[in-house]
Amino acid sequence: MKTYTKPRFPWWIVARREIMAKLADKGFWISTAVVVALIGLGLGASFLFASAQGNMTVGVTDEAGREVVAIAVAESEQPIDVVEMPADEFDSAIEAGSIDAGISRTDDGWDLVVESIETSTGAIQSAITKYVTATNAEALGIDPAELEVGSQVEVRLAGEQVADDAVVALVTGMVFSVLFFMSAMFYGLQIAQSVVEEKESRLVEILSAAVPTRDLLVGKALGNTIMALGQLLLFIAMGAIGVSITEFGAFLPVLLPNIGWFVLFFVVGFAALSTLWAATGAMATRVQDINNTTMPLMMILMVVYLAGFFARGSLATVLSYVPVVSSVVMPQRLLNGTAGWLDALVALLLCGVFMVFSIRLGSLIYRRGLMKTSGILKLGELFSKAS
């Protein structure tokens, strides 16, 4: 009769089961579909909003009107469509939505017809003034350019201003925070719950009699990290496709490498935490106990989340090297240019070291907690002599 020896990579067998169990879980597909739908809805709405803000169309009565619009286009650098029509049709055309404004010359000046006082007509008004001034100057034999000498106004905003790319960095950083928080919380709780369920059903006795507990722990962490990463990449791909069709599409080439860094940091930070999530599951005896045992990890996640939103300056610099928090803060710093790839590597290395430590600590808690069949494993029991 054939006998079998310990498998070479038992952790991979455990990881594969975790993945297959998740793929067979309706809840996983529903939650993924909901997030994908939300991203899709958000992008769809912004796309519709962007396309609703199409070119302005101005009704003109003659060539002078066309020249006014040409000046407005040159000054504002915004395309404006022109439609020629009689002035008495302006009202009905505006009501029908075929034009946004209508301009016509009158005996003593110009008429500008708009639907509402809030309609943006600054460029048109300024173009009319410019056109009339130029025409009058020409009639008087004066060079229109001379009339404008000294009339240039340089607008300067008070205080330090935030450039567009800095805003993008800020927003992206917040998105990183939310994604990390959501994934870590969702998968972390599921890891803890699956461990406590195996404990409750005593299946863990069969499993840990067959393979070392460290393999069980690493397999669980790996399986869930792969699933979380897959889901994250799906969300990022959806987001990137969406962004590419909005006005922020121009920032994508800058964003993508930094998203790559974020994914790398996500994997290491998430994996480091996942072994600890499994350990918190092993500390509990019943599913209801998880709320108590996972509290320290919840607090760590809150710190990561808040750091992603609020950490600035030297605080951000320090936090960007702190394992797990670095998963969110370092990609932000890379994006806004306050850190380089060397900083990123150092932070990754530190997070990797923390991961090794968390696997060891997680294994210890897991081993001690697995055979505890009542109450919650206390820290004192954890570090006491053999149990």
Place this chain on the structure above:
Amino acid sequence: MLEIKNLTRRFGDLTAVDDVSFEVDPGKFTGFVGGNGAGKTTTMRLVMGLLQPNSGEVLWHGAPVTAADRAQFGYMPEERGLYPKQPVRNQLVYLGELHGMPHREAREAAEHLLRRFGLGERMRDKLEKLSLGNQQRVQIAAAVMANPKCLILDEPFSGLDPDAVDEMFTVLSEFTARGVPVLFSSHQLDLVERLCDDIIILAKGRVVANGSVEQLREAGQSQHRIRSEVDLGWLRGFPGVQVLDLDGREAHVAFTDVASEQAVLHEAISRGAVRAFGPTVRPLSEIYREVTR
């Protein structure tokens, strides 16, 4: 051979297993009997390495048992443990793979066992959809999936009807026929008596009796039943005889030694025809009550 030598395990002030020693011989069913809290489950967990002993050791073929040895043991915990919401075949394949079986072989073995247990049609069903008896069958299948070299089964037959017990016993007998030692615990004394070659009785963490069923019976007082054509009242006061029950021409007695047994037989024949004279078979329950008293 599995040897348990002087195992002791304490939980705080409680000594759950107290200097326990016994052997589980190859190819034999060894029944592990004891009341609640006697230390059966703790001993089995110590054997499987799930708990560490305070002292003592477990030997496998004469050497301290290793994790690699234990990975080749089949184990069934007392509180049943499988994933309730997963298909039964997948679970068996998973456990087979963890014991080192290639995926395909694990799948074939799982399907073979499930068909054998009458669950061929329900391989894809979630465990929780099966009746408790069928869940128990799957649990036993899980323990024997990877051709174990030793079987440690905690209450394997609880919840099974008599036919199912026989069916499971037949499967397990195939393993003992190959020389696999099987240690199983049970509350059902009649079952242990019927199925086991050897019996270990545990009480308050200590082994109070250990041996084959015959050895255990012989270890106690020798009891006989006598039936005669004449009244047996004379047995009262006969030297070396303790009358346990007397009903005219029929008596249930205990002898203190073989000589008094022969003396009584001669006396009975001299007084009249003897219709029956022989040792009574003591049920295990009686021995159990005696040794755990």
